Amino acid sequence: MPSYKLTYFPVKALGEPIRFLFTYGGTEFIDNRFNEEDWPKIKPTTPFGQVPMLEVDGKKVAQSTAISRYLAKQYGLAGKDDWEALEIDSTVDTIHDLRANIAAYQYENNETAKEEKLKRAKEIVPYYLERLDAQVGKNGGYFVGGALSWADFVFVGVLDYLNYMMKENIIEKYDNLKQLKQKVEEIPAIKSWIEKRPPSDL
Structure with a gap:
């Protein structure tokens, strides 16, 4: 089972659909929420200077829609054809x-x-x-x-x-x-x- 870490601001917004998917799939994930003032430190560590960012076994990926689609496929939520x-x-x-x-x-x-x-x-x-x-x-x-x-x-x-x-x-x-x-x-x-x-x- 891969390890998952989701990094986002301490709000729902674009992070919440991803959190819903993990929860629905019964998948453990680290819900890493950072405060606004820490953003300048975190931003350079992200692939394109934006969050949500997902780390899968340490590999980093951005774009909330792509992340959601990836998880949806694993949980049978991406359509039947x-x-x-x-x-x-x-x-x-x-x-x-x-x-x-x-x-x-x-x-x-x-x-x-x-x-x-x-x-x-x-x-x-x-x-x-x-x-x-x-x-x-x-x-x-x-x-x-x-x-x-x-x-x-x-x-x-x-x-x-x-x-x-x-x-x-x-x-x-x-x-x-x-x-x-x-x-x-x-x-x-x-x-x-x-x-x-x-x-x-x-």
């Missing part, structure tokens, strides 16, 4: 597009530009959520193939981060997405993880 794998990939990329649109507003320091980006986010977020909600409705309560996949973990894992950035519960009006969140959070392994993980807003 190439077409489903493609649909899952496409959904995950869409979720990250949604995140990028919200983050563009959240991390903008120029006030005028920030207002513009907030206006854009307020238009684009419902546009994405309506479609994602309909997708879950058509697929038996999951994003793809009527079954749990890593796309579901990505969405539910980053949701607190999206809500934090938008300062609201963005899925309030979307029943299929609300039910998906509940389903994922009620998986026994995930439920026990949520109860014991360190608290954070995002």
